[in-house]
Amino acid sequence: MSVSAPEVAPKARSGFRWDLKTVGPLLALALLVLLGITLNENFLSYNNITNVLARSSFIGIIAIGATFVITAGGLDLSVGSMAAVIAGVMIMVMNWLIPVMGVGWGVILAGMAAGILLGGVAGVGNGLMITRGRIEAFIVTLGTMGIFRSLVTFLADGGTLSLNFQVADVYRPVYYDGLLGIPYPILVFALVAIGGEIVMRRTSFGRHCAAIGSNEQVARYSSISVDNVRLITYILQGLLVAVAVLLYVPRLGSASSTTGVLWELEAIAAVIIGGTTLKGGYGRVWGTVVGVVILGLIGNILNLQSFISPYLNGAFQGVIIILAVLLQRPRRAS
Amino acid sequence: MVEAQARTAQPILSANRISKSFGEIPVLFSIDFDVAPGEVHAIIGENGAGKSTLIKILSGIEQPTSGSIAYDGQTVVLPPDGKAEAMGIVLIHQELNLAEHLTVADSIFLGRELKRGPFLDVGEMRRQAAATMETLHVHVDPDARISSLSVADKQMVEIAKAISRDARVLIMDEPTAVLSVGETQTLFEQIRRLTARGVAVVFISHKLDEIMELANRVTVLRDGQLIATVGTEALTPDSIAQMMVGRELSNLYPPKHEPDVDAPVLLSVRNLSTKSVSNISFDLRKGEILGFAGLIGSGRTAVAEAVVGLTHKTGGDITLNGASVDFSRVAQSVHAGVAYMTKDRKGKGLLLNMGLRDNLTLLTLEKHMRMGFIDTASEDRALDRAVRRFDIRARDAAVAVGRLSGGNQQKLMLGKTMESEPDIIIMDEPTRGIDVGTKQQIYHIIAALAAEGKAVIVISSELQEVIGLSHRVVVMRTGRIAGVLEGAEITEEEIMRYAAGIKQSGNDERISA
Ligand SMILES: Nc1ncnc2c1ncn2[C@@H]1O[C@H](COP(=O)(O)OP(=O)(O)OP(=O)(O)O)[C@@H](O)[C@H]1O
Ligand SMILES: [Mg+2]
Numbered sequence: 001m002s003v004s005a006p007e008v009a010p011k012a013r014s015g016f017r018w019d020l021k022t023v024g025p026l027l028a029l030a031l032l033v034l035l036g037i038t039l040n041e042n043f044l045s046y047n048n049i050t051n052v053l054a055r056s057s058f059i060g061i062i063a064i065g066a067t068f069v070i071t072a073g074g075l076d077l078s079v080g081s082m083a084a085v086i087a088g089v090m091i092m093v094m095n096w097l098i099p100v101m102g103v104g105w106g107v108i109l110a111g112m113a114a115g116i117l118l119g120g121v122a123g124v125g126n127g128l129m130i131t132r133g134r135i136e137a138f139i140v141t142l143g144t145m146g147i148f149r150s151l152v153t154f155l156a157d158g159g160t161l162s163l164n165f166q167v168a169d170v171y172r173p174v175y176y177d178g179l180l181g182i183p184y185p186i187l188v189f190a191l192v193a194i195g196g197e198i199v200m201r202r203t204s205f206g207r208h209c210a211a212i213g214s215n216e217q218v219a220r221y222s223s224i225s226v227d228n229v230r231l232i233t234y235i236l237q238g239l240l241v242a243v244a245v246l247l248y249v250p251r252l253g254s255a256s257s258t259t260g261v262l263w264e265l266e267a268i269a270a271v272i273i274g275g276t277t278l279k280g281g282y283g284r285v286w287g288t289v290v291g292v293v294i295l296g297l298i299g300n301i302l303n304l305q306s307f308i309s310p311y312l313n314g315a316f317q318g319v320i321i322i323l324a325v326l327l328q329r330p331r332r333a334s
Numbered sequence: 335m336v337e338a339q340a341r342t343a344q345p346i347l348s349a350n351r352i353s354k355s356f357g358e359i360p361v362l363f364s365i366d367f368d369v370a371p372g373e374v375h376a377i378i379g380e381n382g383a384g385k386s387t388l389i390k391i392l393s394g395i396e397q398p399t400s401g402s403i404a405y406d407g408q409t410v411v412l413p414p415d416g417k418a419e420a421m422g423i424v425l426i427h428q429e430l431n432l433a434e435h436l437t438v439a440d441s442i443f444l445g446r447e448l449k450r451g452p453f454l455d456v457g458e459m460r461r462q463a464a465a466t467m468e469t470l471h472v473h474v475d476p477d478a479r480i481s482s483l484s485v486a487d488k489q490m491v492e493i494a495k496a497i498s499r500d501a502r503v504l505i506m507d508e509p510t511a512v513l514s515v516g517e518t519q520t521l522f523e524q525i526r527r528l529t530a531r532g533v534a535v536v537f538i539s540h541k542l543d544e545i546m547e548l549a550n551r552v553t554v555l556r557d558g559q560l561i562a563t564v565g566t567e568a569l570t571p572d573s574i575a576q577m578m579v580g581r582e583l584s585n586l587y588p589p590k591h592e593p594d595v596d597a598p599v600l601l602s603v604r605n606l607s608t609k610s611v612s613n614i615s616f617d618l619r620k621g622e623i624l625g626f627a628g629l630i631g632s633g634r635t636a637v638a639e640a641v642v643g644l645t646h647k648t649g650g651d652i653t654l655n656g657a658s659v660d661f662s663r664v665a666q667s668v669h670a671g672v673a674y675m676t677k678d679r680k681g682k683g684l685l686l687n688m689g690l691r692d693n694l695t696l697l698t699l700e701k702h703m704r705m706g707f708i709d710t711a712s713e714d715r716a717l718d719r720a721v722r723r724f725d726i727r728a729r730d731a732a733v734a735v736g737r738l739s740g741g742n743q744q745k746l747m748l749g750k751t752m753e754s755e756p757d758i759i760i761m762d763e764p765t766r767g768i769d770v771g772t773k774q775q776i777y778h779i780i781a782a783l784a785a786e787g788k789a790v791i792v793i794s795s796e797l798q799e800v801i802g803l804s805h806r807v808v809v810m811r812t813g814r815i816a817g818v819l820e821g822a823e824i825t826e827e828e829i830m831r832y833a834a835g836i837k838q839s840g841n842d843e844r845i846s847a
Contacts, residue, residue, distance in 0.1 A: 202707040204699045211696055214685045221644065221674075221682045222696040222750075223664035281687050 024327045025274055025290040028320065032297045040304040048300070050183055054175070056296035057185035058083075058244040063267040063288045064196040065240035068233045069137075070271050071200070071283030073213035074130065076234065077141040079241050080263035081148030082122050086245045087255035088152045090115040091163045103166045111249075116242045122148070123238020127231035145264070153257040160256040168253040175250040185247045189289075192240065196285040209233060213280025269317065270295055273324040294320060343370035344407065346534045347392060347423065347503045352401035354387055356737075359729045361387050362558045364401065369503065371532040374525065376545045376566075378538070379555035379578055380769040381741025382727045385538050386428050388555070389505045392536065393425040394418035419445075422502030426509055428538075428740050428767070429680050430488050432480045439463035439476040442495045466494045471520045485512045485678055486630040497524055504528060505536040508740065510544060511767045512677075514630045514795040522548055540741075540769050541796075542571040554578055579771040586774050587802035588781035593621035598655075600789045601672070601758050603641065606650035610636045611813040614650070618758065618789045623780060625804030626793040627829045633813040634793045635677065638760045642667040642674040654758075668697060673756035675747060677763035677793070683747045686736030690728065690746060691717045693735050698753045720749035725775060740767040748776065759783065760791040765799060777803060797826050809833050 036043035062079050069076050094111035101107050122144070129140045155161060163171070178184050200206035208229045211219045219226050252259075272278055273294055274287025295317055302310040348368030354361050362384045369375040377385045390396040392403065394412030402409050405421065412418045416425070432441050439456075442463045448455040463476040472490040474483060480491065489512045496504060504525075510518045525535055525548065539545055545552060546566060554561040554577045561577050576582055601618040611633035618624050626634045639645045641652060643661030652659050654670055661667040667674070676682040684693050695702055695713045702712045720726065724745040728738055735743060744767050751759065764780070765773045780803060784790050794800050800807055807819045809832035817832040817839040831837040 198707070204703065204708065207692065207696070207699060207708065210688070210692075211685055214687050215681075217682045218685050218696075221664065221676055223668045224696075225663065225665065281685075 021275060021327055024324070025287055025294065028273075028323075029290050029294055029297070032294060032301065036297065036301050036304065039301060043301075043304060046181070048304075050181075050186065052296045052300045053189070053293070054183045054185045056292045057189035058248050059263060059266050059270060059295070060189045060289060060292040061192050061240050061244040061247075062237075062263060063270040063292050064192055064285055065233075065237035066267045066271050067196065067274070067276055067283050067285050067288045068200070068206075068209055069237050070268070070276055070278060071206075071213050071280055072209040072230055072233045073216065073280030074137040074230060074233060075141060075268075076126060076237050077138065077264045078122070078126060078144040078148055079237065079267055080260040080265075081145045081152065082119070082238065082241050083245050083248070083260035083263060084152040084255055084257070085122070085148045085155075086115045086118050086242050087249055087259055088155045088161050089118055090245065090249055091161045091253075091255055092155065094167055095164050098164055098167065103164070104170060107167055108171050112246050115245055115249075116239060119238040119240075119242025119245070120235055121238070122241075123235035124231070126238070127234030130234065131227040131230045149257065152255060152259065156256050158257070160254050162254040163249065165253070168250065171250040171253075173250075175247060188243065188247060192243065193285060193289045196288075200283060200285050205229065205232065210281055210283060213277075214282070266295060269321050273321060275324075278325075291324075343373070345370045345404075346406060348404045349388070349392060349398075350402050350404065352388070352391055352398045352403075354384075354391060354396065355399045357730070360558060361729070362391075362398075363560075365555070365560045367392070367553055367560075367563070369534040369536050371502075371534050372529050373551065374529060374535045374537055374549045376537045376539065376549035376552045377555065378540070378542070378545060378552060378574060379561075380557075380771055381745070381767075382557075382729070382739040383555040383578075383769075384558040385555055386507055386739060389425065389507055389536060389538065392503075393423050393505055395425065419499060422500060424496045424499050424501040424504050426492050426496050426504075426506045428507035428511075430485070430492060432488055432491060434479070434481040436480055437477050438467070438474055438480065438483075438491055441480055441491055442466060442476075442498055444495070446499070462498070463494070466498045467491075470494055470524060472517075484631055486514065486517060489513060490517065493521060493524070497528065501528070501533055503534045503536065507538045508540065508767055509537075510539055510541060511740075512630075512763075512795075515797065516629065518544065540767065540773075542574050542770065545574065546571060556580055575770045578769065581771075586770065586777065588778045590623075590803075590805060591621075591781075591785055592805060593619050593784070597621050600655060601641075602653040603637075604651045604653070606637065606640055606652065607648045608636055608640045608645055609648065611640070611810075614815055616808055616815065616818070618791060620787055620789055621784050622806065623784045623790045623792060623804050625800035625807040625824075626791060626810060627795075627797065627800045627807055628810035628816070628833050630795060632810040632833070634810050635762055636813070637810070638674050638762060638791070638793060641760065642672055644674070668754050668756070671755075671757035672760070673697075673751050673754045673758070674760045675751040675762060675764065677766060679743055679747050679766075683750075684735050684743055687734050689732060690721075690726070690735060690738075693746060694720055694750050694753060697750055701753070716753065720746070720753070723752075724749045724779075725772060741769055741772060744768050745772065745776075748779075756788070758789045758791070760793070762793045763795065764792060765794075765796070797829055800824075800829070801826065811835055 042048055066076060090111045093114040094107050097107045097110055126141055126144055129135055130137045174184055179187060208224050211222065211224060212226050212229055216226055270291035271288050273291035274284060276283040276287060298316045298320065299313050302308060302313050345368035349365060352365045353363055365388060367388065377388065379385050387396065391398050394414055395416065403412055404410065439460045443459045448459050460476045467474060470490055470493060472487060474487050480488060483491065489509060493509060509521060513521065529535055537549060549566050551563060551565055552569060552574060553563045556578060597620040599617045599619050604615050606614040614637050628634050636645065640647045643663050643666055659670060680686065691713050694717050699708065702709050726742050726745045726749065728742060735746065748764065765776055768776065780790055780792065792800065792803055801824050804824065807824050807829060809816045809819065809829055811833055817837060819828055
């Protein structure tokens with residue numbers, strides 16, 4: 001009658017619904033893949049798959065950061081605009097440095113360093129206002145979202161910031177090349193995902209994120225530095241946005257006021273589809289990865305067929321999000 | 335007499351051969367239960383026996399797996415989600431169920447707001463709320479936010495909310511667990527007033543003297559089985575306890591071993607002040623159990639929280655093993671070997687949506703790290719140990735802690751606190767919601783801790799517990815120490831005298847003079 005080792009029965013714990021909650025995203029993914037295969041024989045081709053995954057990588061890397069933020073009971077709406085500012089600043093820094101350093105990897109590494117630094121600083125800013133300033137995360141990041149967006153417009157003077165095309169040529173391989181046929185963005189995404197899953201599952205930081213999101217008071221009484229853990233989630237988010245941008249800049253070679261628009265919503269959607277609870281307390285990184293791929297595949301499949309207008313992409317994504325949350329609904333509390 | 339009366343009086347609510355399983359796990363087995371108008375029917379049993387589950391079925395919150403419910407002689411299916419309230423079946427949950435952001439008046443009228451035309455009649459609701467709270471002798475502002483109230487006041491708001499509905503059947507799940515003697519007595523007055531009007535009352539408590547005082551009949555559950563339903567006059571607290579636990583219970587309190595006369599002082603607090611307490615001074619010696627008694631709101635918890643760094647202190651010194659300390663975060667006090675176990679297990683103690691293991695090790699996760707990663711195998715071993723040591727019973731290993739019975743949650747929280755292997759343990763209401771059998775175990779654990787050279791502070795509103803355990807008792811009153819009792823002075827009357835302000839002593843006389 002007493003508890004034996006707790007691994008004994010996690011599967012049997014509440015039957016079908018619980019299973020659906022875990023398997024749900026995977027099931028949806030499998031269905032989409034099946035659908036894709038039946039609609040178009042090119043769906044499983046190397047080109048199509050790498051294309052979908054590489055595009056998903058940006059949102060994916062950002063969404064993994066968002067998984068931590070949301071698990072700890074927070075929210076970051078500023079990531080899309082933050083990505084645009086980081087991209088803009090990176091491009092400006094690189095362009096500036098060409099006369100000094102010449103065209104080459106030196107300039108690019110300097111630009112990357114600037115991007116990472118800026119991401120970290122933006123995360124610290126968001127995090128400090130939320131933790132030390134005691135302002136709702138929603139409000140703070142809604143504010144910084146506007147600030148970042150207008151900053152990039154200002155930096156681009158209402159137009160577009162373009163990377164010097166010689167540098168762009170050197171930088172190009174970071175998006176288009178890869179290792180063993182796997183493009184770098186996918187590799188980085190995979191590394192971040194594996195790292196994220198380990199951090200979430202196997203480190204005290206991950207455990208503390210869930211504890212704080214579940215009940216901040218309990219966390220405080222359990223000697224967890226609530227503010228510090230929260231702050232770190234926002235810094236991590238900022239850094240991961242920067243990493244995503246490092247991979248994004250060589251693809252487009254420019255930044256403007258429309259860069260990264262709505263990325264925050266796509267990231268949050270991916271997190272939720274993956275089974276992380278929006279109000280915090282439970283998060284899973286692998287779910288987020290599945291969520292990102294699902295969102296990517298919907299767009300891809302709509303493009304591969306001719307019955308339904310691809311303009312309905314957003315509608316399908318919306319349906320998936322709502323379905324995901326429906327499945328997540330807790331069983332009636334006792 | 336009561337037996338006969340109950341048999342003749344038509345039961346208003348009855349359960350016939352109710353069984354309940356959660357998934358594969360059976361929790362109740364073919365239970366018969368009924369309650370008649372004007373009667374108090376108590377349910378008792380060990381933690382996890384199924385008491386809360388039974389009353390949830392009686393109020394429609396849970397549906398039985400088999401069996402039926404009859405209301406007014408008619409077989410009915412009670413509507414879920416507390417809608418049975420409209421039928422006159424009102425339930426007070428074991429865990430507080432108030433929206434923290436609402437005001438007291440809002441909470442009392444939640445779901446049946448008074449209106450004038452299309453608008454809320456705020457003034458009238460406030461007036462009636464104040465009146466109801468008055469009958470309960472609770473002095474809280476109807477406009478106060480729930481979040482600003484003490485646990486006891488919150489419980490009184492729950493009670494006010496329940497008695498102000500037109501209940502025909504009032505079901506209360508351990509309403510007195512967080513109340514002190516005085517508040518319990520006011521509650522009992524109100525219950526007697528209601529039963530005199532013909533309300534049927536179902537009452538769960540682990541405090542057997544309360545059961546003896548209030549109930550007409552008692553139903554005993556053990557491991558989901560109905561053991562007996564008996565009239566109270568045929569019972570003694572001992573015989574009830576025996577039926578509950580299934581064995582004889584002797585010596586609830588372990589023998590007291592006085593600490594050595596020259597035992598060193600481990601913790602010394604001098605003139606500690608915070609927002610709510612002032613000028614608190616006391617010593618805690620190695621091997622000592624120091625009781626903290628006093629009315630609810632007298633500042634006992636505030637003292638404990640200031641000592642471990644949970645609240646900011648405005649003045650005073652704390653010395654630990656001879657060295658001055660000033661904890662500003664709990665982590666520091668835990669490292670220094672001082673652990674505090676909160677009395678608010680739902681709000682501050684446990685993560686209800688997480689499993690037993692994660693909760694147990696939350697305070698001490700660094701003990702289970704290997705090369706920077708959590709070693710879950712080591713956590714599992716810790717859980718195994720805690721389950722054995724504190725007799726934690728969960729029928730399903732992977733269950734979220736919120737689904738455990740209240741008493742088992744309490745035991746888990748005790749296990750969590752003890753994981754930090756503290757030298758000084760401050761326990762705030764350590765046996766809240768715990769059955770007598772387990773209480774006895776916990777008392778013995780506390781005594782054993784003291785015997786092996788640790789020091790324990792027990793904050794408790796159960797006088798018997800303070801008296802039965804403590805070597806010395808600090809009595810607090812309105813944020814100050816009213817007196818410190820030792821040896822033969824430790825009696826119920828003496829404690830009450832200090833707690834009520836009839837008697838004062840020590841350094842406080844100077845201050846209040
Ligand atoms: N929703 C649920 N899912 C799974 N198991 C549950 C659920 N609710 C209760 N249980 C289990 O049913 C058993 C009986 O629980 P219940 O809360 O009725 O006990 P109790 O008699 O009220 O105990 P206590 O005195 O500790 O409050 C426990 O083992 C508990 O873990
Ligand atoms: Mg219970």
